């Protein structure tokens with residue numbers, strides 16, 4: 001999706017540095033409005049408004065504690081017990097024929113630590129297919145395609161289906177999680193620091209997958225690596241800590257963001273991270 005063809009509406013944003021791109025429903029994948037997230041009674045994050053595209057990679061950056069992970073959790077309904085929220089989260093990433101029973105089923109999550117089930121690769125991959133009620137005779141072909149798409153097929157044994165998922169390396173487990181998201185047929189992939197524990201080679205593999213995913217799906221990528229954000233993202237969102245709570249302070253195309261960050265908080269963050 002070309003940022004230049006999208007409508008920018010700075011004036012209606014409460015925060016001057018949050019660009020309300022994706023004004024039109026056919027461009028907009030997720031619209032978040034007047035969102036507040038609470039832990040018991042304490043507000044931990046507020047977002048006046050942000051709109052995400054239907055496809056593309058959005059890097060979510062910001063200091064520790066600014067609410068990046070909590071934001072992903074609240075969107076996917078994976079809330080901790082003592083978290084609650086008010087405000088609107090509209091998801092339009094699916095058409096009428098692809099209705100799914102809960103918000104959660106729109107999302108595929110990849111966390112900082114790999115989260116595969118303690119069983120075989122086959123048994124991991126069958127979970128989303130069974131949930132979608134895909135006919136069993138199609139399973140193998142779909143699984144092999146998903147493993148191919150994440151570059152795992154050539155790295156596994158011939159009898160890959162029997163291999164124990166948790167014996168794969170950390171990077172391979174991350175890619176298996178992505179394969180499960182592909183088989184879930186998710187429109188939106190949420191990544192929370194997926195490469196923070198990985199070596200540069202594994203990181204590069206995941207970044208290439210993320211870039212490819214962004215061509216067809218919406219990817220929200222929380223990252224502490226400005227380099228990673230610059231390499232793979234089309235759009236950048238910056239969170240900051242303000243009055244002991246998190247808030248969104250900037251959203252724009254990554255090209256604009258990295259060329260000339262608009263908010264003082266982004267400038268300071270980039271300066272501290274890069275030393276320039």
Ligand SMILES: Nc1ncnc2c1ncn2[C@@H]1O[C@H](COP(=O)(O)OP(=O)(O)OP(=O)(O)O)[C@@H](O)[C@H]1O
Nearest residue numbers: 039044063064065066067068069070071080082083
């Ligand atoms: N379940 C919870 N109960 C109470 N406080 C919480 C809960 N989850 C998150 N918080 C608080 O919300 C704030 C934001 O946390 P969050 O994990 O979203 O930050 P983050 O931006 O992802 O940080 P990091 O970069 O370190 O991962 C923190 O102050 C955290 O302590």
Ligand SMILES: [Mg+2]
Nearest residue numbers: 068069070192
């Ligand atoms: Mg986090």
